[in-house]
Amino acid sequence: AQKITQTQPGMFVQEKEAVTLDCTYDTSDPSYGLFWYKQPSSGEMIFLIYQGSYDQQNATEGRYSLNFQKARKSANLVISASQLGDSAMYFCAMTVKSSGGSYIPTFGRGTSLIVHP
């Protein structure tokens, strides 16, 4: 079974500072994908960044980067130069191939990020 662990229920960061949100995962499948999603108070989940298990380099998307440490099974999200609009819930997720042939994500419990002015 797949498992995603986010150990930080809540995080605070000063505007313009960088922040790291932790995520560890567990799977015996060698092929998997790792994702981060942002959920503002409006409810919609927004895709931020993706890392494949065979990717050699850490993924980056603008101010978001994923610190992928395969041996430690961690996929931390780094947000640089935090903005007030970054305040939201952040979810780490992993996909592996299910018995039905589809790639199904498993989500962590999320981390609430609050950016202070």
Added chain:
Amino acid sequence: ETGVTQTPRHLVMGMTNKKSLKCEQHLGHNAMYWYKQSAKKPLELMFVYNFKEQTENNSVPSRFSPECPNSSHLFLHLHTLQPEDSALYLCASSGNRGGAKNIQYFGAGTRLSVL
């Protein structure tokens, strides 16, 4: 305008009511999903449809009945719900062709309250 639209945004229903949630995607995707998001619980996958065929059903009670008439529309029919079914119900779609890179695009959700 979001590529995935869910209606209604809010729904209050009694335990004996029958209601339906609707999801529509304009992204040309072939896979659609229903999730349940309760307070203090991880996001729970309920159903997956791929090319209108149901491929996943995560032991969801029969009082939740999904319907996928085509790749762009997904419904969740609700009947005789329980108060513990109160939650945010999220719909998502994906191209499902990227292997593990299965990026999901979500709607804004339906906030359901069962009285």
